[in-house]
Structures are given as C-alpha cells and as structure tokens.
Amino acid sequence: MKQLLLLSFFLFSIISFGQQITVNGKVTDGKTGEPLPGAEVRIYKTNKGCNTDIDGNYVLEVSLNDTLVFSFTGMKSQKIKVDKQEIQVKLFEIDPIHESFDPAYYIRRIKKLEATTMVTKEDIENANNPKYKFKKNAKNNVFVIFVSELTSNDLNDEDLKFEQKYNVKYSSIGNYKNDYLKKYNKLTFKHLKKKFKKSWLSEIRKDAVGLKKE
Incomplete structure (x- = not known):
C-alpha cells in the first residue's frame, strides 16, 4: 500500500508539472500602485510571452511550475514560479545612475x-x-x-x-x-x-x- 501511494504521488507530480494553465494578473509600479502598460511577461529561458495592456493586465498560456520573468524599462525584473492561475506583480524602480549623488x-x-x-x-x-x-x-x-x-x-x-x-x-x-x-x-x-x-x-x-x- 505504501509503495502504491508513493507511485501515485510520483505520477501526480509528473502530470501536474506539465499541466497547461492560463495565468493572468496585473503588473503595477510597486511605489505608486499605478499600472505598467507594455511590461514584458516572458516564460524563463524561452521567447514565449506577452506584454501588458494599457491597464497593466496580462494573460498567458503556461505550464504549471514554469517560471515567469516580469520586466519593464527602468524597473528591476522579477522571477516568479507559476503555482496558481492569478499572479499579481509589483515592480520597483532600479536606482537610477543619474540620480543625485548617493x-x-x-x-x-x-x-x-x-x-x-x-x-x-x-x-x-x-x-x-x-x-x-x-x-x-x-x-x-x-x-x-x-x-x-x-x-x-x-x-x-x-x-x-x-x-x-x-x-x-x-x-x-x-x-x-x-x-x-x-x-x-x-x-x-x-x-x-x-x-x-x-x-x-x-x-x-x-x-x-x-x-x-x-
């Protein structure tokens, strides 16, 4: 019985790992809370992805346990592993080189x-x-x-x-x-x-x- 349970768990993990799901969410400025239109949402180590709409929203077909990379000009990129269908992301500005001396x-x-x-x-x-x-x-x-x-x-x-x-x-x-x-x-x-x-x-x-x- 124990071996059967372990085998079932193993098979479930394999099926879950390759399961296709639709992920959606919103990418916003972590400081102001405003949406980031045109932000890139890409599956890590692939060319597959999309860009957010004018309201910062995105929808993308991925596999469960894929890693998504969220990026926007002047913002620090963020990697998030897909473990649910809705992923909200906040990006924060990179310390700009041209800012006052610090x-x-x-x-x-x-x-x-x-x-x-x-x-x-x-x-x-x-x-x-x-x-x-x-x-x-x-x-x-x-x-x-x-x-x-x-x-x-x-x-x-x-x-x-x-x-x-x-x-x-x-x-x-x-x-x-x-x-x-x-x-x-x-x-x-x-x-x-x-x-x-x-x-x-x-x-x-x-x-x-x-x-x-x-």
Whole structure:
C-alpha cells in the first residue's frame, strides 16, 4: 500500500508539472500602485510571452511550475514560479545612475570584496557636474532626458516607443537646479543629433527641459 501511494504521488507530480494553465494578473509600479502598460511577461529561458495592456493586465498560456520573468524599462525584473492561475506583480524602480549623488548607491555596486570600499574622490568632487554624470552614464549605455512635471501617467504609448527607438529614458527633474538640467539635456540632445541626425526632433516631448525647438 505504501509503495502504491508513493507511485501515485510520483505520477501526480509528473502530470501536474506539465499541466497547461492560463495565468493572468496585473503588473503595477510597486511605489505608486499605478499600472505598467507594455511590461514584458516572458516564460524563463524561452521567447514565449506577452506584454501588458494599457491597464497593466496580462494573460498567458503556461505550464504549471514554469517560471515567469516580469520586466519593464527602468524597473528591476522579477522571477516568479507559476503555482496558481492569478499572479499579481509589483515592480520597483532600479536606482537610477543619474540620480543625485548617493555614496551608498556606489558602494553597493563597486565589485570588490572589501565591505569598507569607498567611492572615489572624483565621484564626490563631480557629484553635481552634468558633464561628468553624462559621460559616466554613457559608458553604461544610459541616456537620460529630464522633463518637467513627469509622472508615470504622463508617458503614453508614443513616449514609450520613443524611449525604445532611441535608447533613452525620460526622468523627472527631481531636486536638480534648472541650469544642471539644461546642461545635461543638451548633452543628450547632442548625442541624439549625432547618432540619429534630425529624425528624433519630431518625436521628442515638448516639455524636455532646455530643449531648443527647431
């Protein structure tokens, strides 16, 4: 009897593992609770997946015990094993490289074994230098455009497509001074003009700080 029970449990596990189910849910901003339209929902190690709709909702056919990867531009990706039909996901923003100088941010990312690793003197001296920050970001293939009064609700489908097409990221002005924002944006605009000629000008947001209208 014991062997029969073990065999039954084993067979049930095999059947459950390959069982096809429909998973649905909503992907939201973990900080604001707002939906994330266009977020990617993909089965781990495959090309099968979908994107969330305008309300952040998704529906996907998967196998029970598959692992789903949820991702969105500027957000930290999240992996979740499928064990139920409804999976709600909250994604949180990655610490942006272009944010105000934060020693803890740099310490977490410097790949050294010593727990006492400190930031460089150059980082500290150039904490509010837009040119230094731009070059540092560019080395990591990060290009930022600061726009006024930006919230996640302000970004429509056209804006999201612009970010993807030209590999840029819109950012709110935060606590930066207007002079800093103008200088930083001009460096980004110079990069766009050099790489994409004038094709980007007709698609840029009108409220980009310091943009010279052409």
